[in-house]
Amino acid sequence: MSDPSRDEERELVERAQRDPRQFGALYDRHFQQIYRFVYSRVREQTAAEDVTSEVFMKALKAMPRYQDTGRPFAAWLYQIAVNAIADRYRTMRPTQALDDFHDLSVSGPALDDLAAHRDEVRRIWALVEALPQQQRTALVLKFQEDMKIEDIALAMGKTAGAVKLLIHRGVTKLRDEAASLRPVE
Amino acid sequence: MNSYHDPELDDVLQDDELRRLASMLRSARRPEPPVDDAFRTGLRRQLMHEAWAISEGRDVWWRRLFAPPGLAWAGAVTGLLLIAAVVVWQAGQPAGGLTQVVASSQLDGKNSVPLAQPIYVNFNQPMNHQTTEAAVQITPATNVTFSWDQNTLTVQPAAGNLAPNTQYQVTIGPSATTASGQRLNASQTITFVTQPPATPTAAPTPRPSPTPVLGEKQLGPILGATSLQAQWSPDSSSLYYVDGKGALNLVPAKGGSSQTIAPDGVRSLAIAPAGDRLAYVRGDKIEVLTFATGKTDELAPTPAPLLVGWAGDRLVWATADGVYQQADGRPAQLAPLPTKGTVEVVSIAPDGAHAVYKQDQNLFILDLVTGKSAQLGQSGATFQGWSPDGSQLLYSTADGLVVADAQGVTETTLPASGEAAWSTADAILVGNDTLLYQVHPDGSNGTRVSNGTYHFPIWAPNATSFAFIRGGSVWAATAPQLPPIPAAIDQASAVVTAFMDARLKSDSNLATSMLDDSGKRAYGAGGLALIVNGDPRFSRYYVLTQEMVSTQPDTARFVVRLVLTHGKIDVESYEETLTLVRDSSTRSFLIDGATAGTHRTLGKGAEVVNVVVAADSVKVTFDSDLDPGTVADGVVILDSKGNPLNVTTTYSNKTVTLSGLDLKEGSSYRLVVLTTVRDVLGHDVAAEYDLDIAGPSTKKHDNHRVVVTTPSPSPSPSASPTSQS
Numbered sequence: 001m002s003d004p005s006r007d008e009e010r011e012l013v014e015r016a017q018r019d020p021r022q023f024g025a026l027y028d029r030h031f032q033q034i035y036r037f038v039y040s041r042v043r044e045q046t047a048a049e050d051v052t053s054e055v056f057m058k059a060l061k062a063m064p065r066y067q068d069t070g071r072p073f074a075a076w077l078y079q080i081a082v083n084a085i086a087d088r089y090r091t092m093r094p095t096q097a098l099d100d101f102h103d104l105s106v107s108g109p110a111l112d113d114l115a116a117h118r119d120e121v122r123r124i125w126a127l128v129e130a131l132p133q134q135q136r137t138a139l140v141l142k143f144q145e146d147m148k149i150e151d152i153a154l155a156m157g158k159t160a161g162a163v164k165l166l167i168h169r170g171v172t173k174l175r176d177e178a179a180s181l182r183p184v185e
Numbered sequence: 186m187n188s189y190h191d192p193e194l195d196d197v198l199q200d201d202e203l204r205r206l207a208s209m210l211r212s213a214r215r216p217e218p219p220v221d222d223a224f225r226t227g228l229r230r231q232l233m234h235e236a237w238a239i240s241e242g243r244d245v246w247w248r249r250l251f252a253p254p255g256l257a258w259a260g261a262v263t264g265l266l267l268i269a270a271v272v273v274w275q276a277g278q279p280a281g282g283l284t285q286v287v288a289s290s291q292l293d294g295k296n297s298v299p300l301a302q303p304i305y306v307n308f309n310q311p312m313n314h315q316t317t318e319a320a321v322q323i324t325p326a327t328n329v330t331f332s333w334d335q336n337t338l339t340v341q342p343a344a345g346n347l348a349p350n351t352q353y354q355v356t357i358g359p360s361a362t363t364a365s366g367q368r369l370n371a372s373q374t375i376t377f378v379t380q381p382p383a384t385p386t387a388a389p390t391p392r393p394s395p396t397p398v399l400g401e402k403q404l405g406p407i408l409g410a411t412s413l414q415a416q417w418s419p420d421s422s423s424l425y426y427v428d429g430k431g432a433l434n435l436v437p438a439k440g441g442s443s444q445t446i447a448p449d450g451v452r453s454l455a456i457a458p459a460g461d462r463l464a465y466v467r468g469d470k471i472e473v474l475t476f477a478t479g480k481t482d483e484l485a486p487t488p489a490p491l492l493v494g495w496a497g498d499r500l501v502w503a504t505a506d507g508v509y510q511q512a513d514g515r516p517a518q519l520a521p522l523p524t525k526g527t528v529e530v531v532s533i534a535p536d537g538a539h540a541v542y543k544q545d546q547n548l549f550i551l552d553l554v555t556g557k558s559a560q561l562g563q564s565g566a567t568f569q570g571w572s573p574d575g576s577q578l579l580y581s582t583a584d585g586l587v588v589a590d591a592q593g594v595t596e597t598t599l600p601a602s603g604e605a606a607w608s609t610a611d612a613i614l615v616g617n618d619t620l621l622y623q624v625h626p627d628g629s630n631g632t633r634v635s636n637g638t639y640h641f642p643i644w645a646p647n648a649t650s651f652a653f654i655r656g657g658s659v660w661a662a663t664a665p666q667l668p669p670i671p672a673a674i675d676q677a678s679a680v681v682t683a684f685m686d687a688r689l690k691s692d693s694n695l696a697t698s699m700l701d702d703s704g705k706r707a708y709g710a711g712g713l714a715l716i717v718n719g720d721p722r723f724s725r726y727y728v729l730t731q732e733m734v735s736t737q738p739d740t741a742r743f744v745v746r747l748v749l750t751h752g753k754i755d756v757e758s759y760e761e762t763l764t765l766v767r768d769s770s771t772r773s774f775l776i777d778g779a780t781a782g783t784h785r786t787l788g789k790g791a792e793v794v795n796v797v798v799a800a801d802s803v804k805v806t807f808d809s810d811l812d813p814g815t816v817a818d819g820v821v822i823l824d825s826k827g828n829p830l831n832v833t834t835t836y837s838n839k840t841v842t843l844s845g846l847d848l849k850e851g852s853s854y855r856l857v858v859l860t861t862v863r864d865v866l867g868h869d870v871a872a873e874y875d876l877d878i879a880g881p882s883t884k885k886h887d888n889h890r891v892v893v894t895t896p897s898p899s900p901s902p903s904a905s906p907t908s909q910s
Contacts, residue, residue: 015291020236025291027229028299032220039218049224053231060232061239124209142194143210149193168197174206 009073016063023060026073031056033145034077040140041085051088055081071154075147078155082137089133127174135170138163222383226301286310286369288357292377294753296725300347300379304329304340304355311336311364320361320369324354324788325809326864344810344838349382350727350746350794351808352755352787376753381727382795382806399635399662402440406658408432413641413654414453419460421645424652426659427451433465438650438661446474453492458535464493464500471502486516492530496537501553503530508540508553520556531568534575539591541568541578548580550593559593569605577626579605579613586615588626597628604641610648612667616640621653623667627772630667674733677741677765680774684763685726685745691716701766704776713761713781717747721757724750729760730796734879739767741774744876748787758792759784789871791864796856798878802844803856809839809864816841819862819870825853848880 012029015022034055039048058080059066066076128139134156141152142163153160191198191207198204287309292298308317317338318331328343340355347353355375362368407413409429416425423437425446433451436443447467454465463474469489473482484490484500492503501510507521508530522528526545533540540551541561548566549558561568562582569579569586577596580587586605588597601624603617615622616639624631640654652661671679680699687695693716700708708715717723729744742764749757764778785792791809805820817834820841824830832843848854858874 012291020239021233022291023236024229024233027232031225031228032217035220035225036218045219045221048218049221049228053228056228056232057235060235124206128210139210143207164194164197167194168203171198171203171206171210174210175202178206 006072010068013063013066013068013073017066020060020063023063026059027056030074030077033074034081037078037140037145038081038085040144041137042088047088051081051084054084058084069154071151075151075154078141078145078147078151079157082155082157086133124174124178127178128170130177131170131173135166135173138166139170142167286312286361286363286367288369288373288375290355290375290377293375295377297380298347298353298377300349300382301345302347304353304375306338306340306355306357306375308336308338308363312338313362313364313366317357317361320358322356322358324356325351325791325807326866326868327353328810328865342810346838347379348794348806348808348839349379351792352376352378352748354754378725378755399664401660401662402438404436404438404440404652404659404661405434405443407654408657410654413643413652413659414451415643415652415659416454416456416463417643417645417650417652419456419646421647421650424659424661425454425456425463426652427454427465433467436659438645438652440661447472455494455533457495457498459498464495466490466493466502471500473500484511486511492533494533494537494540495535496553499537501533501537503533503540503542505529508533508551510537519553520551522551523558532571534571534578534591535573536575538575539578541580543568550578550589550591552591561589561593562587562595570607572607572626573609577607579607581605586613588613597626599624599628599631601631603639606642606644606651608644608648608651609646610666611670612644612648612664614639614642614644614651614664616642616653621664623664625667625670627670629670632665632667634664673739673767674731674741677733677739677743677774678728678731680765680776681728681731681743681745681763684776688716689723689726691718699776701768701775701777703778707776707779713779717749721749721751724748724755727794729794730798730876730878732798732879732881734764738769739774740777741765749784755787757784757786786871790860790868791862791870793858793874793876796876796878798848798881800848800850800881801846802842803846803848803878804840804842805856805858806840807864809868811836811839811841812863812865812867815861815863819859821857821859822846823855823857827855830854848878850880852880854878854880 009029012022012025016026031052035048035052038051038055039045042048042051055077059077062080066073128136131139137156138152141147141155142149147155149160149163152163156163158166190204194207198207288306289309290304290306292302292304306321314331314333321329321331321338321340323329323340325348327347329340330343332339332341353376357369357373359369359372404424405426405428407426407428410427411429414427417423417438418425421438423435425433425435427433431449431451432445433447433454434443435446446463447465450468452466454463456463461476463476465472465474469485471484471486471490471493473484474480475482486502486504486509488504488506490502490504490509494501494503496510499510501508501519503509503522505522505528506524507518509516509518511517520540522530522542523544528542528544530540530542531548538553540553542549542551542558546564548561548568550561551558561578561580565582566587567581569581571578576591578589578591580589581602584598586599586601586603587595588599589595599613599615601615601622603615603620603622605613605615607613607626611625613624613626614634615624618638618640620636621634621639621642622631623634638655642651642653644651649663649666650661651664652659654660684696684699687693687699696715697705697708707713725748726745727748729746731741731743734740734742742762745761745763746758747761748755749759760782762780762782763776765774766777767773768775791807791811793805794808795804795806797804797806803822813836816836820834820843822830822832822843830846833845835842835844854877856876856878858870860870860873862870
């Protein structure tokens with residue numbers, strides 16, 4: 001049985017391929033998730049706006065070449081976003097924010113005396129920030145963006161097995177570094 | 186919580202600990218990042234501009250097809266296709282029939298269409314522009330302009346935007362013909378619903394600090410002082426502080442040489458709320474330095490002053506026996522202090538309305554108007570600071586840091602220990618020997634800012650810089666901004682949305698969980714229908730107006746319009762007025778009361794879809810373009826006695842603006858739309874529409890954000906309750 005939302009998306013994509021002016025509907029549908037993903041990587045509003053603009057502008061221009069491989073259209077947008085973020089940091093050092101966030105939140109004495117639940121969940125994401133970039137991207141796409149492994153593989157230009165390995169390594173590293181984290185109840 | 190299960194990850198997350206972490210990652214959803222709506226719409230515009238450029242640059246198919254390189258192949262292929270098409274077409278058509286004309290639109294059936302969106306209607310063959318445009322009918326009545334791009338008709342509201350929260354029906358009547366003169370077999374209708382109007386925000390979303398570097402600077406020695414007696418300059422550029430020798434120093438926050446204002450004997454200091462004067466107690470006198478002139482005035486009241494503060498532009502000071510102010514050139518006691526035990530005033534509130542004093546080991550807040558005291562916590566409590574407006578305070582106990590109101594009633598207990606300060610941006614900074622911590626007064630967004638020693642933090646007025654003591658020196662630094670606290674109206678709005686969504690899904694258990702006892706009675710037997718059944722069915726809702734109506738407890742009022750649909754057409758609507766009250770224990774809003782208005786039939790004249798109330802104007806948005814000549818006398822505001830207010834009425838883009846008003850906070854008014862108001866098609870408003878509104882509140886609510894322009898109506902109290910079940 002076909003998925004109605006996928007059918008709808010397919011139709012939107014086909015329309016936008018026939019007539020670029022129909023791309024607005026795809027933009028409306030995917031802006032928020034792409035912006036959220038980009039922001040989570042660059043952590044700065046102006047940079048997130050720059051990268052998001054680049055993603056959608058590239059997508060619009062590349063629409064005629066887009067081929068439906070059965071994966072969600074968003075996976076293709078994430079792929080453009082992953083590459084755009086990588087391009088940005090090839091020419092620029094990552095902002096200090098990521099490391100600072102990690103340093104402040106992870107090092108030092110345990111937070112038990114002050115931090116309640118919110119701090120704890122924030123802390124684990126702070127640990128994610130300290131992971132190598134590929135592991136970090138895989139974890140964000142899987143756990144924050146709720147994507148399927150196959151879609152992440154497409155977005156990251158890797159095989160599904162490689163993505164699983166990145167997630168395994170990432171979570172294992174979190175376990176090693178966060179031995180003191182309490183379960184979230 | 187080790188129950189995490191994701192079949193995709195079964196083979197890589199094989200032990201409980203890994204699954205537990207995966208579960209935390211899944212549950213630890215991040216807040217949505219700040220999005221600038223202007224960016225979002227600007228980028229869309231840019232993309233559409235680019236899309237137009239692409240499509241205009243793209244050769245039409247037939248031009249490419251007949252270009253010389255493709256001509257030979259195209260000719261052959263076209264011939265074959267034409268033959269095949271004719272065969273297929275003839276087989277599929279009734280004898281003598283023509284291809285059916287089909288109109289379609291990507292908007293058809295959509296539920297949240299942007300207000301600036303043109304209506305595109307695509308035809309499956311070339312149309313006669315004149316007959317097609319003449320055959321277009323739009324409900325609600327809307328003046329439009331037409332443009333064509335090949336077989337696509339663009340229908341654009343002449344005024345610019347569509348009306349919010351409105352179901353539009355665009356019908357192409359059977360008189361439309363194709364370019365070859367064929368008529369439509371039957372009317373074809375495109376139906377869609379527009380999105381709500383943009384919500385005005387109380388303040389721009391602060392951008393997170395990309396680099397939370399504190400930029401600490403050592404300002405000067407404290408020479409044995411055991412606490413930080415200091416005041417920031419009004420522009421946050423420099424700090425006045427008293428060192429251990431009693432000298433009052435002025436030092437730039439960015440560092441540099443200090444200036445001595447008074448060489449010794451200073452024990453208390455306070456800058457006037459207007460920022461023009463600094464008062465300090467020196468010896469047995471109060472000295473007042475006026476910044477503009479550099480002149481220092483002296484006041485030598487008896488008994489001797491021990492502590493100084495301000496109530497507006499008046500000096501207030503504490504002595505051993507009471508709190509005083511200057512009246513008619515002489516000291517006048519505002520409130521006496523207890524005579525038993527060891528009593529000492531610790532602080533005077535920034536608004537001069539309260540003071541905190543210590544009696545032996547107990548801490549009290551003293552109301553300087555009534556002279557009444559209330560104890561703060563148990564024995565051993567320590568005063569920490571005031572909220573910037575003086576309406577709340579902080580004190581510490583063995584349990585943590587307590588946020589209390591000016592009556593001494595606990596509002597929140599924060600699990601933090603150390604000295605604290607409350608910023609103008611509602612961030613509480615807590616410092617001690619090992620760390621600096623930041624948190625909102627409601628306990629949200631607790632964040633460790635830094636590790637290290639940060640004693641006696643004092644925020645600057647800009648809520649970014651702060652001073653503190655480390656070692657034997659006073660320091661200045663900057664702290665990253667906390668995300669803003671959702672305004673009380675936003676918190677209440679989230680509850681209304683969840684409540685109405687649950688009702689839309691017929692989830693009575695979930696909807697009931699958002700009602701308090703009084704709310705349950707409103708939706709109980711004989712009352713309103715919690716779950717709306719039947720045909721027409723409850724298909725959607727929107728908030729017509731919302732406002733905070735009072736504080737202590739926070740109370741909000743929402744008017745929600747419920748839309749009933751038959752088939753896919755909206756046919757009826759009615760309004761419920763919901764009263765939400767913040768629960769004292771959980772601090773969340775619950776629905777405490779509900780009333781319903783009468784049912785109105787849709788599609789019979791213009792409807793009000795949004796009302797925004799400000800003190801000086803009321804904006805009423807309709808779903809239709811109106812006949813401007815009927816507006817001035819048809820939309821009026823009455824005071825509580827039923828007398829019409831003098832207003833200036835203007836009309837533009839479906840919105841009537843009544844200006845020149847002076848609505849008093851909390852007073853009752855009624856907005857009336859008379860049946861003489863007509864839309865552009867000549868339909869009168871089907872029935873008089875009344876909406877009770879209150880003068881907009883400018884009060885601060887518990888999170889210190891001001892709601893200034895939220896609308897405040899409710900349906901007419903004469904409307905009868907609705908029961909549908």
